[in-house]
Amino acid sequence: MLDLAYVRKHFDEVAERLGRREPGLSVEPLREGDARRRELLVEVERLKQRRNEASRDIGRRIKAGEDVAGLKQEMREVGDRIGALEQELAEVEQRLTQFLETLPNLPHATVPSGQGEQDNRVERSWGEPPQYAFEPKPHWDLGPELGILDFERAARMTGARFALLIGDGARLERALIQFMLELHIAEHGYTEVLPPFMVNAGALFGTGQLPKFEADLFKVQPHDYYLVPTAEVPVTNIHADEILDADRLPIGYCAYTPCFRSEAGSYGKDVRGLIRQHQFNKVELVRFSAPESSYDELERLTGHAEAVLQRLGLHYRVVTLCTADLSFASAKTYDLEVWLPAQRAYREISSCSNFEDFQARRAKIRYRPEAGAKPRMLHTLNGSGLAVGRTLVALLETYQQADGSVIVPEALRPHLGGQERITPR
RNA sequence: GGAGGGGUGGGUGAGUGGUUGAAACCGCCGGUCUUGAAAACCGGAAGGCCGCAAGGUCUCGCGGGUUCGAAUCCCGCCCCCUCCGCCA
Numbered sequence: 001m002l003d004l005a006y007v008r009k010h011f012d013e014v015a016e017r018l019g020r021r022e023p024g025l026s027v028e029p030l031r032e033g034d035a036r037r038r039e040l041l042v043e044v045e046r047l048k049q050r051r052n053e054a055s056r057d058i059g060r061r062i063k064a065g066e067d068v069a070g071l072k073q074e075m076r077e078v079g080d081r082i083g084a085l086e087q088e089l090a091e092v093e094q095r096l097t098q099f100l101e102t103l104p105n106l107p108h109a110t111v112p113s114g115q116g117e118q119d120n121r122v123e124r125s126w127g128e129p130p131q132y133a134f135e136p137k138p139h140w141d142l143g144p145e146l147g148i149l150d151f152e153r154a155a156r157m158t159g160a161r162f163a164l165l166i167g168d169g170a171r172l173e174r175a176l177i178q179f180m181l182e183l184h185i186a187e188h189g190y191t192e193v194l195p196p197f198m199v200n201a202g203a204l205f206g207t208g209q210l211p212k213f214e215a216d217l218f219k220v221q222p223h224d225y226y227l228v229p230t231a232e233v234p235v236t237n238i239h240a241d242e243i244l245d246a247d248r249l250p251i252g253y254c255a256y257t258p259c260f261r262s263e264a265g266s267y268g269k270d271v272r273g274l275i276r277q278h279q280f281n282k283v284e285l286v287r288f289s290a291p292e293s294s295y296d297e298l299e300r301l302t303g304h305a306e307a308v309l310q311r312l313g314l315h316y317r318v319v320t321l322c323t324a325d326l327s328f329a330s331a332k333t334y335d336l337e338v339w340l341p342a343q344r345a346y347r348e349i350s351s352c353s354n355f356e357d358f359q360a361r362r363a364k365i366r367y368r369p370e371a372g373a374k375p376r377m378l379h380t381l382n383g384s385g386l387a388v389g390r391t392l393v394a395l396l397e398t399y400q401q402a403d404g405s406v407i408v409p410e411a412l413r414p415h416l417g418g419q420e421r422i423t424p425r
Numbered sequence: 426g427g428a429g430g431g432g433u434g435g436g437u438g439a440g441u442g443g444u445u446g447a448a449a450c451c452g453c454c455g456g457u458c459u460u461g462a463a464a465a466c467c468g469g470a471a472g473g474c475c476g477c478a479a480g481g482u483c484u485c486g487c488g489g490g491u492u493c494g495a496a497u498c499c500c501g502c503c504c505c506c507u508c509c510g511c512c513a
Contacts, residue, residue, distance in 0.1 A: 037475095038438095038475065038476095041474075041475055041482085042475065042476090044482085045475070045482045045483090046481080046482095048481085048482060048483090049480095049481060051493070051494080052481095052494080053493090054493065055443070055492095055493050055494040056443070056444060056494080057493095058493050058494070059438085059442095059443035059444085059446090059493090059494075060441080062443085067494075069495070072492095072493045073493085075494085076492095076493065076494040078493085079492090080492075080510085112476060171482075214473090243435090243472085297483095366472095371453075371454055371470095372453095372454065372455090372470070374472095375472080394476090405502090410435085
């Protein structure tokens with residue numbers, strides 16, 4: 001959520017920056033609503049002051065044995081007036097915040113303007129696309145042929161966009177999770193957390209999924225809980241409603257969770273394979289930072305995610321998302337795109353974002369710059385480190401051999417009991 | 426699911442419908458003392474909103490009600506604890 005006080009002071013700048021994301025997005029309702037709100041507030045508070053003073057006076061007079069009937073009657077009338085004004089104030093405030101909550105974050109100055117994927121800016125790449133003396137197979141053929149991946153049985157027990165991993169497939173997925181977590185806690189300084197896989201509406205509001213994107217979520221009835229669409233939600237909310245001491249920052253948490261997404265509106269897109277599932281595993285990195293250093297933290301976080309791909313020897317590139325591709329709450333996002341040999345394409349495998357104080361304001365996450373100072377909103381960041389299912393896809397396709405087997409990259413072998421190769425069973 | 430108890434400031438914990446935004450203690454910050462520290466003593470310190478400021482206003486789990494006035498009374502909801510039932 002944007003800071004209303006900031007919008008008020010920098011109205012044209014805010015309009016211009018929002019316009020970079022969504023041409024024609026008007027912030028005019030804020031100007032009117034804000035002015036009316038302050039008008040009403042001043043009047044209500046003036047009347048309340050009067051009533052508070054009179055009430056104290058009534059107490060004193062009663063003790064002194066004086067008659068207060070007239071004053072009481074007068075205050076009853078003031079009370080009615082306050083009630084009427086407060087009702088209007090509540091309506092104005094509701095309209096104001098409801099509108100404010102629908103506005104996306106302001107893009108950072110370094111975010112390129114654009115209309116879509118084609119306008120994302122490639123920053124760098126690592127490694128080279130591997131070459132094959134044979135036609136590389138897509139993972140949706142490789143996996144079933146190896147007997148480690150089964151879409152048909154998953155569809156039978158659940159439905160479309162679910163997968164069943166078997167044998168070395170299940171073990172490989174688990175090894176990847178273990179490998180990623182160990183890397184982040186042992187070498188990158190993260191604290192591991194294992195959060196609930198369901199959250200309430202308040203947590204989802206805090207990170208920005210609600211109220212606008214309810215259709216993307218799985219709701220658990222009759223409890224009004226939601227399955228987590230990403231660990232970002234529970235982990236960012238760890239410090240909701242808290243005021244942290246500055247010397248605790250930056251804080252880094254990493255978490256493994258399954259993620260659940262309804263993928264409403266993505267019909268016909270990526271229907272084959274593991275790329276787009278209703279349930280997938282992810283290791284998530286979340287950082288809490290002082291505002292001054294959050295863009296340094298974004299570079300650091302992105303590097304932590306990149307390290308996973310480098311250790312696994314997977315070719316990838318880093319792109320800065322343009323304004324059109326930026327998610328609702330993000331001020332700046334780097335996507336890591338891994339190379340998928342069979343599809344001859346780069347596919348997103350990690351998304352690293354700085355939300356600045358957008359989520360912090362919604363979730364009320366603050367810090368105290370120094371002892372005795374006023375609390376300030378801190379900055380939140382997160383990034384996948386990495387999407388596990390997509391990593392499995394990249395491994396299978398990248399390390400496939402002519403005989404249909406798949407070599408296990410060296411970094412992963414300790415987590416697979418030393419196994420070097422996956423062969424058909 | 427049933428029965429009972431409870432939610433007050435960073436923590437523990439008082440609080441009679443009327444200068445109680447809130448005692449006390451612990452912790453924290455500043456000062457005095459000290460070579461330095463500890464101890465002792467003195468002082469300071471909740472958060473939001475409106476305002477240049479002075480100041481005002483709101484907040485004692487959340488929402489509503491009674492009243493001139495609610496942390497205190499009433500109603501609903503949420504959460505925590507104990508016991509019973511069920512269960513990994």
